[in-house]
Amino acid sequence: MRRSQHDRSSSTRSALTTAARALFAARGYHAVPADEIVRAAGVTRGALYHHYADKQALFRDVVVEIETEFTAEIDAVLGDAPDLATGMVGALGAFLDICARPEIRQVVLTDAPAVLGWNEWRAIEAEHGLGTLVDMLTRAVDEGLIAPQPVDVLARLVLSALIEAALVIASAEDPASTRAEAEHALGLWFAGILAPPPEA
Amino acid sequence: MRRSQHDRSSSTRSALTTAARALFAARGYHAVPADEIVRAAGVTRGALYHHYADKQALFRDVVVEIETEFTAEIDAVLGDAPDLATGMVGALGAFLDICARPEIRQVVLTDAPAVLGWNEWRAIEAEHGLGTLVDMLTRAVDEGLIAPQPVDVLARLVLSALIEAALVIASAEDPASTRAEAEHALGLWFAGILAPPPEA
């Protein structure tokens, strides 16, 4: 069976990212030697360093892959909703669920900022998780759902609170009540965003 | 000059933490070999591995040291204020200023979660930065400044938003306006916390 160069490349690349993804998620970036990744992928280190400049580059690919799937899930929830308001509620729930996955916690939220550097990580986030949030808030402003205001910074703050909420819930001994508490606290924020108090 | 064992120990330990602190802050945990730390501290790797189980343990000490100073600064601001309300406003400003320091950004906010693991890092935070925030909110509830509510989860979410605000401001091309925007967004939240809307 004769395979094209492109097929060979893309199949080994995906073998590498899939193997790396599972290992990184389970044990964290630095605890996983490249040797173990390539063995799991059925290739050698030569293949890895042919396709990627270094281990970081492979890690970045894994992060982007995960982020892409992440936002696709959120977008699906938003798309299925009858209107924006209920879509946003559904998206919040989906977000909290997705962030609870070890893959997200370890790879995206814990390792990524330290391994890639905060700026690099921020750039990736900007066009994935953060991007969809900004879009959502922009639509909300356009539809008059929330008061007109710049949403870039707001989106970052909301996102970090959402992430923290997911992490807190994931490591709580009573996830259900913790989740309720978190949703209450976030609700207070959104209430403020929806109906800003008259100027003091 | 004859020095006691205890003196010898504590002086080399502090030499190690001070050297490590500066190097970690400047280049990040993994970019700094232990060799460089001990050279800067004027000792050898033997001393390091005598006092610390591994490089991580030294790093943990550095993190705790920084966190302790951090919360001391915040507490000072709170203590100097005439009342809690103005103290909280001052503390917010101080918090944003302190988080802008590279030492905090690199060591505490970027490296610590990945190097120590999220749970370990969370435990440290709990009795330092987060601890003072919880105390503050508890006092605010006691004094009737904010509505009665569980503050543990709320504090975590607020803290993460505050940290994110500091990081966003630090890497913004126009820090002043970004800071204003962040303070506005946070203000909406606090407004919601102060005056929860009537139940829907």
Next chain:
DNA sequence: TTACATACATACATCATGTATGTATCGTGG
């Protein structure tokens, strides 16, 4: 002062990364 514990230095074993080099497979112009 003798015997032990603590503080540190030196030397070494292990292991991970990245690079250099060699080989097989693929694509392509003649």
Next chain:
DNA sequence: CCACGATACATACATGATGTATGTATGTAA
């Protein structure tokens, strides 16, 4: 279709970092 260049990968190696084992000096207490 074949010869040549390029791409995909494997193997071998050089480097550097961590942690441990061992040796030595200094403090401490009987």
